[in-house]
Amino acid sequence: MAVRVLLMLCICSSIGLIYYTKVVLADFIILTNPDGPDTSDYFTEGKEQ
Amino acid sequence: MLDQSQFEICEWGSTSWLFFSENIWGDFIYYSHLFPSLTGLIVALFVFRYSTDSKTAQALLFVTTAFTAWSLIDLFLWASDRPDLIMFAWSSLIYFDLLVYVGSFYFVYAYITEGRPGIWQEIVIFALFIPLFLFAHTELNLLAYDFTNCWREAIEGPLWQWYVYIVEILIALAILVLVILNYHIVPKTKRVELVLVTTGVLLFLALFSLGNILGSIETDWEIGQIGLFGMPILVCFLAYTIVRYEAFKVKILTAEVLFIGTFILLLSILFVRTIENKQVIAMVTLVLFTVLGYLLIRNVRQEVNQREQIERLAVKLEKANVRLKEIDKLKSEFVSIASHQLRSPVTAIRGYASLLLENSYGHMPEAAKDPLTRIEESAKLIATSIEDYLNVSRIEGGNMKYNLSDFSLRDEVEHICDDLRPIALKSGLVLLFRSDIKSRSVVHADIGKTQQIIHNLINNAIKYTKQGSIVVHLKDDTRAKKITVDITDTGIGMNEHTMHTIFQKFERAENANSVNVSGTGLGLYVALQMAKAMEGNITAHSDGDGRGSRFSLTLPLVM
Numbered sequence: 001m002a003v004r005v006l007l008m009l010c011i012c013s014s015i016g017l018i019y020y021t022k023v024v025l026a027d028f029i030i031l032t033n034p035d036g037p038d039t040s041d042y043f044t045e046g047k048e049q
Numbered sequence: 050m051l052d053q054s055q056f057e058i059c060e061w062g063s064t065s066w067l068f069f070s071e072n073i074w075g076d077f078i079y080y081s082h083l084f085p086s087l088t089g090l091i092v093a094l095f096v097f098r099y100s101t102d103s104k105t106a107q108a109l110l111f112v113t114t115a116f117t118a119w120s121l122i123d124l125f126l127w128a129s130d131r132p133d134l135i136m137f138a139w140s141s142l143i144y145f146d147l148l149v150y151v152g153s154f155y156f157v158y159a160y161i162t163e164g165r166p167g168i169w170q171e172i173v174i175f176a177l178f179i180p181l182f183l184f185a186h187t188e189l190n191l192l193a194y195d196f197t198n199c200w201r202e203a204i205e206g207p208l209w210q211w212y213v214y215i216v217e218i219l220i221a222l223a224i225l226v227l228v229i230l231n232y233h234i235v236p237k238t239k240r241v242e243l244v245l246v247t248t249g250v251l252l253f254l255a256l257f258s259l260g261n262i263l264g265s266i267e268t269d270w271e272i273g274q275i276g277l278f279g280m281p282i283l284v285c286f287l288a289y290t291i292v293r294y295e296a297f298k299v300k301i302l303t304a305e306v307l308f309i310g311t312f313i314l315l316l317s318i319l320f321v322r323t324i325e326n327k328q329v330i331a332m333v334t335l336v337l338f339t340v341l342g343y344l345l346i347r348n349v350r351q352e353v354n355q356r357e358q359i360e361r362l363a364v365k366l367e368k369a370n371v372r373l374k375e376i377d378k379l380k381s382e383f384v385s386i387a388s389h390q391l392r393s394p395v396t397a398i399r400g401y402a403s404l405l406l407e408n409s410y411g412h413m414p415e416a417a418k419d420p421l422t423r424i425e426e427s428a429k430l431i432a433t434s435i436e437d438y439l440n441v442s443r444i445e446g447g448n449m450k451y452n453l454s455d456f457s458l459r460d461e462v463e464h465i466c467d468d469l470r471p472i473a474l475k476s477g478l479v480l481l482f483r484s485d486i487k488s489r490s491v492v493h494a495d496i497g498k499t500q501q502i503i504h505n506l507i508n509n510a511i512k513y514t515k516q517g518s519i520v521v522h523l524k525d526d527t528r529a530k531k532i533t534v535d536i537t538d539t540g541i542g543m544n545e546h547t548m549h550t551i552f553q554k555f556e557r558a559e560n561a562n563s564v565n566v567s568g569t570g571l572g573l574y575v576a577l578q579m580a581k582a583m584e585g586n587i588t589a590h591s592d593g594d595g596r597g598s599r600f601s602l603t604l605p606l607v608m
């Protein structure tokens with residue numbers, strides 16, 4: 001029981017951390033197509049490549 | 050974040066109700082997500098409702114819940130127009146993906162053992178999640194967000210592409226090994242069920258993995274949707290085992306499965322876009338309807354036949370019951386007549402033997418006295434037995450008469466103790482009477498029957514006690530309006546089995562022969578029936594063989 005509860009707590013915490021990283025900090029790379037329309041200007045936050 | 054001009058170039062639509070937007074592409078997207086989730090959840094909730102405490106039902110509900118969460122999150126990310134939310138949802142999916150597998154392992158484990166994995170197995174399962182705790186928010190999970198040509202997709206990293214898929218394959222293998230190792234341990238009757246359930250689970254997991262892996266490799270997520278159809282396949286296997294073998298202790302009729310299946314399929318047509326796909330679903334519905342309809346008609350025919358057979362049996366049983374009642378009545382009449390016929394001659398034998406012993410017909414030689422005493426005692430024994438048989442006959446025939454009146458139980462118990470004290474003393478026993486009452490000890494009962502019960506209980510105590518004492522304790526409970534006579538002895542006692550059977554007809558204590566006491570085994574049965582008829586009760590208690598007994602007669606108290 002204790003292991004299962006701990007597992008669920010860790011999963012919830014990790015999902016919380018994912019939310020913080022991806023939504024609050026927007027810490028992820030964004031790939032754009034060099035041959036297609038240049039879309040890099042449409043991001044006010046986040047990384048570009 | 051994206052600005053307004055992005056929408057103009059990429060023509061992304063906004064999401065309504067989390068899951069609905071113009072961004073959804075592919076013919077099957079809603080159908081492949083909502084249909085499997087709905088079917089899985091309905092079956093799992095159905096099973097769970099029947100057996101809430103079952104570990105199997107709990108695990109099945111967990112699997113379908115994790116699967117539904119996976120489907121809805123997946124649907125959400127395809128509907129969303131925000132890269133940050135898509136990255137969050139896609140990153141989180143990794144947990145639900147693995148939870149579906151872990152839940153499936155728990156489900157099969159519970160199906161075989163009716164329990165949960167041990168602590169070490171759970172620790173191993175926990176350890177499998179540790180890399181996810183550490184790296185699920187990093188680029189090892191999702192490398193980047195691919196915005197090429199206005200795509201809205203994440204590029205999966207090694208945590209997805211390698212670790213999770215390998216772990217999933219290992220868990221599927223563990224399930225297979227678990228089933229193979231335990232196949233011969235489970236009862237033969239459950240083996241076919243186990244094979245069916247395991248096949249369903251493994252097909253479900255295989256399709257689920259295949260869809261995800263092909264989607265990842267080909268980056269064609271329309272192919273990936275095929276993986277979601279593993280759940281309806283699992284549901285079909287489960288439904289079959291439930292209907293055919295009453296698996297999970299669920300009793301369900303083919304008609305119910307037919308109704309639920311058709312309902313879900315018809316409902317799901319609403320979420321299909323193209324005519325071609327509607328035709329496919331119509332075909333599936335037709336096949337399901339044909340197969341289950343055939344089974345339903347067969348079941349109905351069987352039930353009609355069974356009902357006719359039951360009706361015929363009921364008529365036969367009724368006739369047999371009437372005949373049995375007649376025989377029982379004849380038996381009771383025979384016992385009654387025979388006992389009455391026997392009672393008069395036995396009374397005469399006893400009386401004349403007594404008179405002869407008292408020299409009423411002249412002086413008896415000393416040598417004749419011993420045989421005459423034996424004749425008198427045997428006649429007395431026969432008379433008691435006849436009285437017991439007559440009482441049983443009266444009780445069972447409903448002919449026992451009770452003349453109810455108010456009287457002091459204390460006085461009666463004290464008189465009986467005084468009468469029986471010399472007999473107890475003759476056997477070397479002390480018979481004590483103790484009264485601990487606050488009321489007038491008045492009861493509304495048949496005085497003769499009450500005397501007979503108390504006499505019987507004290508007499509038994511004397512008979513079954515070799516040495517020591519017999520304590521008759523009278524106590525009352527004015528709040529409960531009850532009065533109790535406890536007869537406690539230091540005799541041969543009773544074991545647990547005897548305590549449960551002692552009040553049945555012809556039952557005697559297992560160690561009764563150790564004190565050389567003869568009897569019919571009807572006395573306590575008659576006493577209990579009499580007490581119950583007077584709204585009272587008799588209970589027996591003992592700490593075991595050789596540790597004495599306590600019999601308690603309880604009667605309602607008149608306040």
